[in-house]
Amino acid sequence: MVLVLLSACVDETIKQDVSKRSDAISDTSTYMVLRGNALAQNRQSLGLELPDSAVYGLIIDWEKGDGISTLVAFQSGDASIYFSSGGGIIGGIQHEEVKVAVQQLIAQAQEDLVHMELTKTTPLPHNDCIRFYALTGLGVYTYQEVYSKLEDQSSVMSTLFGEANKVIAAIRRQE
Numbered sequence: 001m002v003l004v005l006l007s008a009c010v011d012e013t014i015k016q017d018v019s020k021r022s023d024a025i026s027d028t029s030t031y032m033v034l035r036g037n038a039l040a041q042n043r044q045s046l047g048l049e050l051p052d053s054a055v056y057g058l059i060i061d062w063e064k065g066d067g068i069s070t071l072v073a074f075q076s077g078d079a080s081i082y083f084s085s086g087g088g089i090i091g092g093i094q095h096e097e098v099k100v101a102v103q104q105l106i107a108q109a110q111e112d113l114v115h116m117e118l119t120k121t122t123p124l125p126h127n128d129c130i131r132f133y134a135l136t137g138l139g140v141y142t143y144q145e146v147y148s149k150l151e152d153q154s155s156v157m158s159t160l161f162g163e164a165n166k167v168i169a170a171i172r173r174q175e
Helices: 012-024 030-040 096-115 147-151 158-173
Strands: 055-063 068-074 079-083 117-119 129-136 139-146
Touching (some): 068 096, 079 096, 079 158, 096 158, 139 147
Antiparallel strands (some): 055 068, 068 079
């Protein structure tokens, strides 16, 4: 399936803003290292035996105006949240509520994989957008959406977005 980027996400001014913001987040920052490590995970390192076509991980980047928040979730039940401004919440696998929410999120990602496009790059989202990355044995798939379309549920990814919010709520309840 061909990914159709919404015009609000590809405006030249927005591309420049993303470039400036990405430059401000050093590739060696703790945030970028953690995000990069999550994107590089494979099924074997997670101890998962799944078919190549199975989604085993999901990374979701939220552009928040003042930075990026990233939700990382794996089929193993582990989930973490990273903030480009520093800090985060790591180790959700220790809590049954988080594990259950993550497994529902990954199941929804599997259903929504048909809307995603295989990618070799993993850029941060454009302004006012959210970018989804699904990890499979066949490679990394992506989809970017305008935040407002996810909120008003007019996006094909609205259900996935809702499941992601359930994971975040479960992680925060464990703090």
